[in-house]
Amino acid sequence: MAKIIDGKAVSASVRAELKTECEKFYLENGYKPGLAVIIVGDDPASKVYVNNKEKGCAEVGYHSEVYRLPAETTEAELLSLVDKLNKDDKIHGILCQLPLPKHLDETKVILAIDPKKDVDAFHPENVGKIMIGNYSFLPCTPAGVMELISSTGVDITGKECVVVGRSNIVGKPQAMLLLQKNGTVTICHSRTKNLAEVTRRADILVVAIGKADFITGDMVKEGAVVIDVGMNRRADGKLTGDVDFASCEPKASFITPVPGGVGPMTITMLLKNTLTAAKASAESK
Numbered sequence: 141m142a143k144i145i146d147g148k149a150v151s152a153s154v155r156a157e158l159k160t161e162c163e164k165f166y167l168e169n170g171y172k173p174g175l176a177v178i179i180v181g182d183d184p185a186s187k188v189y190v191n192n193k194e195k196g197c198a199e200v201g202y203h204s205e206v207y208r209l210p211a212e213t214t215e216a217e218l219l220s221l222v223d224k225l226n227k228d229d230k231i232h233g234i235l236c237q238l239p240l241p242k243h244l245d246e247t248k249v250i251l252a253i254d255p256k257k258d259v260d261a262f263h264p265e266n267v268g269k270i271m272i273g274n275y276s277f278l279p280c281t282p283a284g285v286m287e288l289i290s291s292t293g294v295d296i297t298g299k300e301c302v303v304v305g306r307s308n309i310v311g312k313p314q315a316m317l318l319l320q321k322n323g324t325v326t327i328c329h330s331r332t333k334n335l336a337e338v339t340r341r342a343d344i345l346v347v348a349i350g351k352a353d354f355i356t357g358d359m360v361k362e363g364a365v366v367i368d369v370g371m372n373r374r375a376d377g378k379l380t381g382d383v384d385f386a387s388c389e390p391k392a393s394f395i396t397p398v399p400g401g402v403g404p405m406t407i408t409m410l411l412k413n414t415l416t417a418a419k420a421s422a423e424s425k
């Protein structure tokens with residue numbers, strides 16, 4: 141029987157620390173850390189994420205601004221808003237909720253955000269810094285996974301770590317973070333041969349593929365730490381992960397549930413990055 145990693149509890153404890161640090165920051169500097177979130181169009185999932193980001197800011201005491209732009213917003217209008225926020229002293233973190241409507245170039249928007257305010261860590265300058273291990277911000281979801289692993293007390297050093305998924309926002313940075321903690325890391329993807337053979341080697345298995353209940357108990361080593369990043373909607377509307385919890389839980393030593401595992405950590409790590417950005421900005425003055 142695995143111990144369930146409670147993402148809500150870990151997230152709440154990080155947020156409590158952030159609230160205290162925010163109060164201290166305000167006393168020292170006379171202003172609050174500030175996060176600006178831009179959303180273009182009315183994708184329902186994006187709206188929920190943006191509302192949760194706004195709520196998260198209120199919870200820890202940050203200044204927050206949300207720009208809800210119509211779907212027909214032009215690239216020039218969006219880039220002009222990013223430029224304005226780059227120059228705004230009240231704003232330390234800028235996030236443009238993805239995906240953008242098709243006529244807008246996501247890469248151009250990411251490149252336009254000042255890397256010092258890029259709290260999603262999507263700008264190539266920040267991606268490069270993660271590669272060399274000299275980073276200001278960690279991408280939010282992989283950083284949340286690292287907090288969850290740390291909460292188990294399991295030392296990553298020397299462990300076989302398998303990451304399933306190689307996206308730029310989860311799989312690749314996740315592998316780098318595990319490597320930096322001295323894991324022996326394998327990255328799997330849709331062309332990996334004999335996936336189950338590789339996943340069965342994992343002491344720490346992180347799954348981010350976007351396929352409901354894909355990893356089954358026979359693919360998991362006895363005693364493994366299993367982290368499920370996936371968020372998929374079943375036909376009945378229920379949220380489920382990439383890991384088949386029922387068959388994997390009896391084999392794992394620790395496992396994250398979906399919902400209530402990785403999900404609650406992502407916005408918390410965004411809030412952490414915003415405080416880091418505000419502190420760096422205050423120090424540079």
Ligand code: NDP
Pocket residue numbers: 281304305306307308309310311328329330331332335348349350351369370371372402403406
């Ligand atoms: P992407 O679609 O960008 O990447 C999926 C990756 O999974 C790709 O690298 C793909 O391989 C790999 N993959 C797909 N099918 C298989 C397979 N059968 N075997 C092995 N690998 C496979 O997804 P994301 O990384 O953005 O997201 C992954 C999941 O995590 C989604 O469910 C998403 O909703 C969730 N997510 C959750 C977050 C949270 O806050 N909890 C945040 C971000 C994502 P290839 O490269 O070869 O195509």
